[in-house]
Amino acid sequence: MSKTSNPHEKWDSQLRKGTLELVVLASLNERQVYGLELLKSLQQLPTMQITEGTLYPLLDRLKREGLIAAEWFQEGDSRPRKYFQLTSAGTDKLALLADRWRQSVADLAYILDHPGPEPMFEE
Template sequence: MLASSTVDQDRRAQWLRGVLDLCVLGLLARGDSYGYELAQSLQSAGLGVIQGGTLYPVLLRLQRSGLVTVYWREGGGGPARKYYQVSPAGRTVLAEASGQWSAFAGGVGAILQERTAP
């Protein structure tokens, strides 16, 4: 059973690497957010626990590519937080990639649901 669990975790990690950028853009399209809040939203969506060592490089990559902008906002009783916001270019990429993802996921779903006749 342990081997199956490890295989399942490895498979999930591979899937996540392929879609994490798109998921982060999707969340930011709903509203500005900071890293911890994004990680919580990803977990709530069923993607599992996303560590900072995974999430923050994605955010930096999105920022450097111009798909996300950042700004600082004072925290309520704590230090200022770095907020992320999807840029107009990010919205364009998100719209294009969302359609591509839907087609891809539909194709995968169709293959996985096919059953051969006995």
């Protein structure tokens, strides 16, 4: 997926800022991945064009908050890689944020589905 700018780049960027924590927690749900693997997975998605400079400090913060755990692991003769996974606190936080996200999507859908001139809610 190319990183060429698009007319929605500013919107995408603002949306990413607000949802990045949820994105990373959800990406680590029931899987253990290393940094480059996580980054490449996210960059497959059109609105998830984050950079290394955004991802790694965020992973570090989530680790310090106890939401994710990190462990260096070496397979065979390969170089050791740092793998990330959710902690139980991270799983709880993911459930909470996912609920709020779904509620936000439902709320937004309701607003989009109820244009004027009628009031949004019946008196």
